[in-house]
Amino acid sequence: MATTMIRSRPPLAGRSTAPAARRRPGDRRVSGYLFVLPALAVYALFILYPLVQSVYLSLTDWDGAKPHKTFIGLGNFDRLVHDTLFWRALWHNLIWVVLGTALAMAVSLLLAMLVWSRPRGFTVFRTVYFMPQILPAIIVGIVWSWIYSPAFGILDRGLSAVGLGSWSRGWLGDPDFALYAVLVASVWATIGLAFVIFTAALHNVDQDLLDAARVDGAGAWQRFRHVVVPQLSSAVTLVTVLLLVHGFQAFDHVWIMTKGGPDNSTQLLATYTYQKAFMENDVGYGAAISLVLTVLSLVVSLAVVRLRERGDR
Amino acid sequence: MNIGRRTAPGPSRRDFMRLSGAAGAALGLSACGFGRSDGGGSALKVWDQFTTSPQNEAVRKVYDLYRRSSGVTIDRTTQPGDQMTTVGKTALASGTGPDVIYYEVGKGNAGVLAEAGLLLPLDDLAAEHGWLNKITPFAQREARLDGKLYGLPNETETTALFYNKTLIDKSGLTVPRTFDELLSFCAKAKAKKLIPIAYGQADVYPCWWAFSLMTNNIVGGRAMGDLVFDGKGSWNTPQMKQAIQLFFVDLVKAGAFIDGLNSLHGPDAQSMFLSGKALMNLNGTWAVGAVEKGLPGQEVGIMPMPSIDGGDRVYPAGTGSAYYISAKSKRGEEAGAFLDSLYQPEALRVWVEQGKIFPPVPFDSSGWSLSPLQKQALGAAQNGGGDATRNLGYSVNHGKASPGFLNAMTSGFQAVVQGRKTPARQADDLQKAWEKGR
Numbered sequence: 001m002a003t004t005m006i007r008s009r010p011p012l013a014g015r016s017t018a019p020a021a022r023r024r025p026g027d028r029r030v031s032g033y034l035f036v037l038p039a040l041a042v043y044a045l046f047i048l049y050p051l052v053q054s055v056y057l058s059l060t061d062w063d064g065a066k067p068h069k070t071f072i073g074l075g076n077f078d079r080l081v082h083d084t085l086f087w088r089a090l091w092h093n094l095i096w097v098v099l100g101t102a103l104a105m106a107v108s109l110l111l112a113m114l115v116w117s118r119p120r121g122f123t124v125f126r127t128v129y130f131m132p133q134i135l136p137a138i139i140v141g142i143v144w145s146w147i148y149s150p151a152f153g154i155l156d157r158g159l160s161a162v163g164l165g166s167w168s169r170g171w172l173g174d175p176d177f178a179l180y181a182v183l184v185a186s187v188w189a190t191i192g193l194a195f196v197i198f199t200a201a202l203h204n205v206d207q208d209l210l211d212a213a214r215v216d217g218a219g220a221w222q223r224f225r226h227v228v229v230p231q232l233s234s235a236v237t238l239v240t241v242l243l244l245v246h247g248f249q250a251f252d253h254v255w256i257m258t259k260g261g262p263d264n265s266t267q268l269l270a271t272y273t274y275q276k277a278f279m280e281n282d283v284g285y286g287a288a289i290s291l292v293l294t295v296l297s298l299v300v301s302l303a304v305v306r307l308r309e310r311g312d313r
Numbered sequence: 314m315n316i317g318r319r320t321a322p323g324p325s326r327r328d329f330m331r332l333s334g335a336a337g338a339a340l341g342l343s344a345c346g347f348g349r350s351d352g353g354g355s356a357l358k359v360w361d362q363f364t365t366s367p368q369n370e371a372v373r374k375v376y377d378l379y380r381r382s383s384g385v386t387i388d389r390t391t392q393p394g395d396q397m398t399t400v401g402k403t404a405l406a407s408g409t410g411p412d413v414i415y416y417e418v419g420k421g422n423a424g425v426l427a428e429a430g431l432l433l434p435l436d437d438l439a440a441e442h443g444w445l446n447k448i449t450p451f452a453q454r455e456a457r458l459d460g461k462l463y464g465l466p467n468e469t470e471t472t473a474l475f476y477n478k479t480l481i482d483k484s485g486l487t488v489p490r491t492f493d494e495l496l497s498f499c500a501k502a503k504a505k506k507l508i509p510i511a512y513g514q515a516d517v518y519p520c521w522w523a524f525s526l527m528t529n530n531i532v533g534g535r536a537m538g539d540l541v542f543d544g545k546g547s548w549n550t551p552q553m554k555q556a557i558q559l560f561f562v563d564l565v566k567a568g569a570f571i572d573g574l575n576s577l578h579g580p581d582a583q584s585m586f587l588s589g590k591a592l593m594n595l596n597g598t599w600a601v602g603a604v605e606k607g608l609p610g611q612e613v614g615i616m617p618m619p620s621i622d623g624g625d626r627v628y629p630a631g632t633g634s635a636y637y638i639s640a641k642s643k644r645g646e647e648a649g650a651f652l653d654s655l656y657q658p659e660a661l662r663v664w665v666e667q668g669k670i671f672p673p674v675p676f677d678s679s680g681w682s683l684s685p686l687q688k689q690a691l692g693a694a695q696n697g698g699g700d701a702t703r704n705l706g707y708s709v710n711h712g713k714a715s716p717g718f719l720n721a722m723t724s725g726f727q728a729v730v731q732g733r734k735t736p737a738r739q740a741d742d743l744q745k746a747w748e749k750g751r
């Protein structure tokens with residue numbers, strides 16, 4: 001195959017192949033490293049170096065301003081183990097990740113299935129479903145804060161209009177509901193990408209298999225469960241990992257809508273990190289929390305990929 | 314396969330060198346100044362927090378006065394307080410940040426910068442320019458850290474209840490003067506489908522204002538100053554528990570606020586007041602400009618919390634933020650002159666008349682164009698509307714209040730309103746957070 005390609009390719013004008021033939025193997029290796037170098041430099045500068053710095057900071061009691069950082073070993077991690085608010089934030093994160101991922105997956109897959117047959121107005125539907133994804137988090141946060149507002153929010157007004165006035169409440173101010181209220185807004189904002197990925201994956205589903213299943217008497221649910229879903233496995237893995245990582249990193253919508261309140265009922269690890277590091281000048285402790293967040297995110301993502309790979313074998 | 318790879322077309326080493334050269338040239342050009350913002354290195358870099366109208370325009374005029382008198386250009390950057398707290402530390406530590414920064418006063422804010430040696434002590438400059446004879450003692454207390462003057466406070470802020478007299482009269486109600494009257498006022502207003510007090514505590518700070526109003530009335534201004542600045546006293550006394558009980562439990566039960574006040578943001582509460590849905594608004598004198606603009610032609614006044622058990626009515630006061638000079642600034646002299654210019658008579662008039670801001674220095678406002686509400690706010694800032702020793706107090710979120718204490722107030726008062734915490738437990742938690750932050 002390679003030989004054919006070489007023979008069919010016209011010789012490059014004005015360029016001799018002789019120097020390439022004389023090139024030593026070491027030269028090629030150097031060239032390869034040189035090509036990789038810019039990306040590696042960017043990665044090292046913006047990912048590896050901050051990560052190493054975070055590890056170092058987590059071992060200090062730095063307040064973010066002092067020129068000297070006092071090394072305290074694992075003191076911040078010991079403190080973290082006994083910090084009830086940290087465990088509460090972690091619990092909120094787990095709810096957020098599990099519920100948020102499941103909800104976003106279900107809704108985006110459902111929407112993708114609805115437009116799979118490319119109905120009239122497909123482009124409009126696709127645009128509408130994807131639009132929340134491109135909205136800045138600040139806009140999403142503000143708009144949903146208005147929707148939930150106890151003073152003029154359309155949710156409470158809508159409930160009152162249909163006779164469910166007793167259900168209305170200050171959604172973001174009630175510790176029992178606030179986390180779920182923000183989560184709904186966040187899911188709404190993130191389903192766009194999952195929807196696009198599922199829409200693209202559905203185009204590759206083998207129609208012959210579907211037809212065969214239909215001929216064999218498989219119902220709609222059976223065709224979906226046993227024919228469509230297995231062919232979406234790669235997309236499902238990708239979306240799951242993206243949503244899980246996004247879930248662990250959740251910050252912006254919560255910060256804009258509740259700042260972790262009321263009474264810390266929407267406090268997540270990322271918001272707690274920010275609060276400690278930047279609002280309470282406890283940068284060392286904040287770095288320790290952020291490291292836990294990073295490790296959790298990595299472990300869960302790797303576990304999902306491994307499980308998926310094992311399932312594919 | 315190997316042959317194919319070896320002869321496949323692609324960038325050669327020479328191409329790579331060309332690309333590297335182009336990238337290097339681009340980097341070199343950018344280093345020479347391409348893409349740099351206006352102002353650059355020849356101007357005095359000033360960072361402030363005056364992002365809203367009309368303060369933003371007034372501050373621009375004040376800075377312009379300095380530019381015209383000194384010939385020094387000002388490279389001004391404005392950002393909200395939250396952002397300033399986050400970015401300011403890093404910027405000052407880097408040495409490439411502002412020469413002058415308008416930063417929140419207090420142990421947990423500017424105190425952190427001072428302790429890290431990032432701020433220039435201003436005692437020498439204060440002596441040179443005679444600031445100590447001008448700045449009111451309470452404002453100096455705000456800007457001092459460990460006995461040294463670090464900041465130049467430029468605005469006296471008092472927390473207050475704004476009331477719409479026109480609307481209250483129209484509703485057949487009277488402005489309450491005692492706390493019992495306030496409870497009755499709330500019940501009557503609610504019966505008329507009006508919101509008695511526009512107040513929400515979704516943001517971190519409104520509950521600090523509310524608590525300040527209550528504690529100063531119950532404990533007294535001087536005692537609050539001793540507690541907040543010198544740590545004399547405690548937060549879990551019966552009076553403190555009463556303050557929490559009255560506002561965060563009794564007023565809530567009396568229907569003073571909308572349901573779900575934990576989810577109402579400060580600006581939204583202000584909007585309710587400006588739209589005529591609420592009779593009062595718990596706010597501060599910094600909102601005078603916005604209130605006048607939003608309620609034209611209506612009689613609006615400010616007052617402290619109604620009297621509790623016959624005690625004095627006290628306006629909690631504070632300076633909010635102050636101007637500080639970076640210890641790494643190479644323009645210390647110019648920065649000092651800039652700070653001094655902020656208190657010059659011409660600048661004072663702009664601060665007060667146009668910015669609706671009251672610098673904590675004596676000034677004669679006769680002949681100035683001030684609205685009745687501005688005059689009232691000015692009186693509140695200068696002497697609490699009566700006797701400064703009895704009617705002017707301190708804000709609970711200043712002085713030695715650590716970030717942990719501030720956070721304990723916000724989350725705790727939200728929990729009290731929800732009935733998840735008793736006033737007694739909240740008072741104990743405040744005391745614990747206070748001791749931890751010392």
